[in-house]
Amino acid sequence: MEWKTRITEMFDCKYPILEGAYAGFGNWEFAAACAEAGVHGLITASTSRTPEQLSEDIRSCRKATSGSFGVNLSFGICPRIDEMLEVCIEEKVPVETAVYRPDSLAPRIKESGLKWIHKTARVKDSLHAEELGADAVIVVGVEGVGFKNPEQLPTFMNVTWGAPQFKVPFVAAGGIGDARGLLGALAMGADGIMMGTAFMATKECPTNEASKQDMVSSSPDNPRLRWRVMSHASPKDYAEVMRKRGNLPLNEWLPMLERVQPSAGDWEGDPNVPEPSRVGSLAVGAIKSVPTVKEFIDNMIREAEELAEKWEWINGR
Amino acid sequence: MEWKTRITEMFDCKYPILEGAYAGFGNWEFAAACAEAGVHGLITASTSRTPEQLSEDIRSCRKATSGSFGVNLSFGICPRIDEMLEVCIEEKVPVETAVYRPDSLAPRIKESGLKWIHKTARVKDSLHAEELGADAVIVVGVEGVGFKNPEQLPTFMNVTWGAPQFKVPFVAAGGIGDARGLLGALAMGADGIMMGTAFMATKECPTNEASKQDMVSSSPDNPRLRWRVMSHASPKDYAEVMRKRGNLPLNEWLPMLERVQPSAGDWEGDPNVPEPSRVGSLAVGAIKSVPTVKEFIDNMIREAEELAEKWEWINGR
Structure with missing residues (x-):
């Protein structure tokens, strides 16, 4: 099955899947592993710390993979963000801006001709980014991790209600971590998905083994989680x-x-409720083991293709 | 396109769609309109008020439509629930039990051989109903209306994480009101969807016109909603x-x-935020007008078929 969407075309990657950003540990090695697995990898610029290091990291990543990757620039988190952007322009890598208003960087990004995707917590903020010229947008549902706000909607609503409002390609995020989530998001009208938590439970993720095992054993219906x-x-x-x-x-x-x-x-509920995983989103429900990134993606795609094969409601056409 | 799932087979209805229950106004005329449109209609027993009236309402509904319909018995809301069940048994209509533990009614339902679907707010409660012998289950996501609890998960999670845990057919609910929601739920592994709010914005719904117009003009990102x-x-x-x-x-x-x-x-946020619709779930995002039930369903199915026709990612197989 060919997973062709506007996102695979935009990033020239095999699957319509994007790696999330990880402040502190989203390094180039991890991005390269994702790119090698057929997804669009992401170097988190704040992990590189300096523009000089980011430049080196992009080059290392490019040597390690011929796959697709970009750089995350999160407002308020990434230091020297303007200089980081200049590095991306020089190296000609797509940028993902995130969190707050991208207005200050937008003119320079557009002038440079870089591919630009912006990530927000609300449909209205992503529509604003589209107006500024973003080539694609990501909206993170309340099931995900990071920048919560009291107006954030669940992923299902962002896709059914939000996605059709965009002209540019739309990427769904928030609690997505398995074949079903991928199929559902695409079926509702997304052009791709972004996964953060699910990629954290892979061998290559540079976090500790304990938190990976925590996610394996946790469940999204743990009330404290x-x-x-x-x-x-x-x-x-x-x-x-x-x-x-x-x-x-x-x-x-x-x-x-x-x-x-x-x-x-x-959480002030029943004191007998076990501690949940301290990291990860509701996507922990999809995490059963700690495979390599390639195993994780290969399994996910195989499962998605097997599920789609059994859809009587659509195959009967 | 033939919308065949385990739910259309179970209820012998054209589309894998169930009408929700409406305490106070879920009458037989409305259920008949839904059944006529090809979905599984639902008489809310508490609206009939007495077992005698319910018996009459079932007969009236059967005269009005050859379509599929059942009766909702909500614990704590439906008066004389045991007698209401006896009416359903006598009239041989499928029952939908809802809200709290169905343990007390389960033995009688099973003995009678009625088709039985149970609706809850949590996957674990629906798994309990499956153990008791329910033929199908419904889990309502936090996007929906009714019986909230601090452990309720969003619809996306209920379907991706919850649905595969059930052996019996699974129906997704909560914020679903359009073609995209239908496609997404089925793609993620649901056997059908239940809609409550979306059916309320139809001509046949016996509520007032003002609340229907309220839903048309409301938006799921209204922070007060x-x-x-x-x-x-x-x-x-x-x-x-x-x-x-x-x-x-x-x-x-x-x-x-x-x-x-x-x-x-x-809601103690910005006082300038407009009043939201006082009724309805986040599914108000799908409501643009007040059609007849048949128009609503026909449009939804046509749109779903048109969308599926354009899925490059699956049609390219």
Whole structure:
């Protein structure tokens, strides 16, 4: 089966799947492993730390794989973001901007002609990025990890309601980690999926073995996990922090925003409920083992093709 | 395209779609309109109020349509539920039990040989119903309306993670209201979908025109709507009410549970955010007009077939 979508065409990758960004450990080796497996890999620029190192990392990645990869530039997290962008322009790698308004980088990206995908937590923010000229957008559902806000919708809503609003290719994210999620997102109208958590439970992911095993044994219906992932700050607390946004530098304001988010430890339910995985999104439900990235993707694609083969409702046409 | 799934086979209906239950207005005329449109209709027994009236309503519905329909029996809402079940047995109509543990009715339903589908808010509760002998199960995602609990997962998770755990046919619900939702749910492994909100914005629905127009103009990203639908009681408040469950009659305890749920009015964000629709789930995103039930279903199926026709990723096989 040929997994051709506007995303595979845009990035020239085999499958309509993107690796997520990982502040602190999204290094080039991991991106190369993803690219080798047929997905669009992603070097997280903040992991490279400096523009000089990013330049080296891009070159190392390019030597290691002929597959498709790009660089993540997350506002408020990535240091020296303008210089990081210049490195991407020089090296001609697609960029993924993320989290907050991409307005400041947009003109330079467009002028450079780089492929540009922007990731947000709300459909309206991604529509704004499309207006600024983004070539594709990603909207992360509340099932995912990172930048929660009290208006974030679940992945199912982002795809059914949100995706048709975009002219550019749309990538679904948030709790997606298996063949069914891939099929569902595409069937609802996404051009691809982005996975963060699911890739973390692979041999190549440069995190510790304990957190990988934690994810294997955790389940999305653990109420403490559900609480950590899906609960949001009270709209009042959130609004208070948002009011300070313009008056504080991003690196002071962002940690303040993070502090109003609930954590698993804030859960005041039954004390007998076991501790959930401390990392990962609701996609932990898809994690049963710790394969290599290639094994993970090969299995996922094989399962997706087997499932699609059995769809009486569509194959009967 | 033939929409054959285990659900269309079980209920002998044209499309793998079920009408939701509506306490107070889910009458036989509305169920008949749904059945006529090719979906499995549902008479809400609490709307008929008495077993005698339910018996009459089933007969009226049967005269009005040769389509497929059943009866909803919601624990804690439906009066004289055992007698209501006896009527269903006598009239040989499939039953949908809902909300709380179906243990008390299960032996009688099984003995009668009726087709039985049970609806819950959590995968684990539906697995319990399967053990009791349910022929099919429905799990409602947090995007839907009714019986929220702090462990409820989004629809996407219920289908990707939950559906494969069931041996019996699985029906996805919660925020589903259009062709994309139908395709997505089936692609992820559901055997069918249930829609509540989306059917409310049809001409035949016996509610007021104002609430239908409210849903047309509302949007799932209205933060007050999102708050009403998706926020849950604090696990502490919820646990306190749950502790009283065994010591109070259901009709005293259930309203207590409902009172700990947030409402749109509890939203303490920006006062300039417009009032959302007071009824309906996040499926309001799919509602653009108020067609007849038949128009609604015909359009939805036509759109689904047109979308599937364009799937390069699957048609290229």
